[in-house]
Amino acid sequence: MNRRNVHYIGHYNDRSRYPLVDNKLNTKIVAREAGLAIPELIHVVKTQHEIETLEKIIAPLTEFVAKPAQGSGGKGILVVRGREEDQFIKSNGSPISTAEIKRHLTNTISGLHSLGGRTDIAFLEELVRVDESFKAFSHEGVPDIRLIIFKGFPIMGMLRLTTRVSDGKANLHQGAIGVGLGIASGKPVRAVQHDRVVTAHPDTGADLDELRIPDWPELLHLAASTFEVTELGYLGCDIVIDKDKGPLILELNARPGLSIQLANDAGLIPRLEAIEALDSRRMGVAERVAYSQANF
Ligand SMILES: Nc1ncnc2c1ncn2[C@@H]1O[C@H](COP(=O)(O)OP(=O)(O)O)[C@@H](O)[C@H]1O
Numbered sequence: 001m002n003r004r005n006v007h008y009i010g011h012y013n014d015r016s017r018y019p020l021v022d023n024k025l026n027t028k029i030v031a032r033e034a035g036l037a038i039p040e041l042i043h044v045v046k047t048q049h050e051i052e053t054l055e056k057i058i059a060p061l062t063e064f065v066a067k068p069a070q071g072s073g074g075k076g077i078l079v080v081r082g083r084e085e086d087q088f089i090k091s092n093g094s095p096i097s098t099a100e101i102k103r104h105l106t107n108t109i110s111g112l113h114s115l116g117g118r119t120d121i122a123f124l125e126e127l128v129r130v131d132e133s134f135k136a137f138s139h140e141g142v143p144d145i146r147l148i149i150f151k152g153f154p155i156m157g158m159l160r161l162t163t164r165v166s167d168g169k170a171n172l173h174q175g176a177i178g179v180g181l182g183i184a185s186g187k188p189v190r191a192v193q194h195d196r197v198v199t200a201h202p203d204t205g206a207d208l209d210e211l212r213i214p215d216w217p218e219l220l221h222l223a224a225s226t227f228e229v230t231e232l233g234y235l236g237c238d239i240v241i242d243k244d245k246g247p248l249i250l251e252l253n254a255r256p257g258l259s260i261q262l263a264n265d266a267g268l269i270p271r272l273e274a275i276e277a278l279d280s281r282r283m284g285v286a287e288r289v290a291y292s293q294a295n296f
């Protein structure tokens with residue numbers, strides 16, 4: 001199964017397009033140019049000199065998220081959700097000073113949080129706020145929705161819920177819950193945490209079967225549109241839902257993981273083969289989404 005998925009990635013993804021998705025800042029810029037909704041960029045930090053002058057940028061802010069352009073797995077993501085006098089407040093409620101934020105960004109640009117430890121760029125973006133419908137299902141953070149987009153078709157989906165152990169980040173390796181989602185309606189299939197089936201959120205006790213995703217059709221359209229933008233045939237598209245702005249593209253991944261199969265109790269191969277059997281060259285976003293909703 002693993003090898004066959006690698007075959008799909010190698011065959012359908014042109015390596016020259018990877019820099020577009022391996023760098024979150026590039027993804028944001030290209031998605032925004034294409035008119036796709038994203039959390040707005042606030043500021044980019046490339047050098048130590050720019051960190052020295054950061055105070056002026058964050059002084060008027062009460063909330064923001066700082067992240068490495070080439071980070072992954074939730075590493076180096078600093079979520080600031082408020083401030084009290086001269087301290088900022090992190091997503092877990094603990095305070096952080098401006099000096100500590102500057103140190104965090106120094107570490108980020110030196111590559112501490114980045115793939116292979118390469119020097120990196122840090123950026124600040126808007127804080128996404130949890131939609132009402134997810135409040136009972138998340139702990140101090142924003143859930144995200146992973147969709148596998150194959151040749152522009154959403155073929156499998158998974159909601160990732162933040163937990164106390166995942167520290168406000170919706171990353172499975174950090175202990176977030178993965179909830180498989182039917183493509184037709186976005187309803188839950190089953191949920192796993194650390195590769196084991198769970199039925200309730202460990203922190204809130206909410207029954208995971210009761211989960212519903214708002215704006216599901218709009219969300220599928222947004223995700224399917226990333227095919228035209230990236231020209232990558234096999235893509236993991238991560239979307240967050242802001243309570244006011246609705247679905248926003250958070251990041252794209254050219255080598256998405258396979259745990260989505262576990263959360264859906266289903267394999268990707270039959271769905272990949274179904275799409276390969278279609279002549280989809282002339283199918284637009286709406287037609288592809290309609291096919292996926294009817295079949296997956
Ligand atoms: N702008 C934001 N507002 C609120 N939470 C965020 C924001 N960006 C990221 N997060 C949280 O951090 C997690 C990881 O962020 P992401 O950009 O996907 O980086 P990574 O590549 O490390 O997974 C997200 O799933 C979400 O829970």
Ligand SMILES: [Mg+2]
Pocket residue numbers: 073074238251
């Ligand atoms: Mg992510």
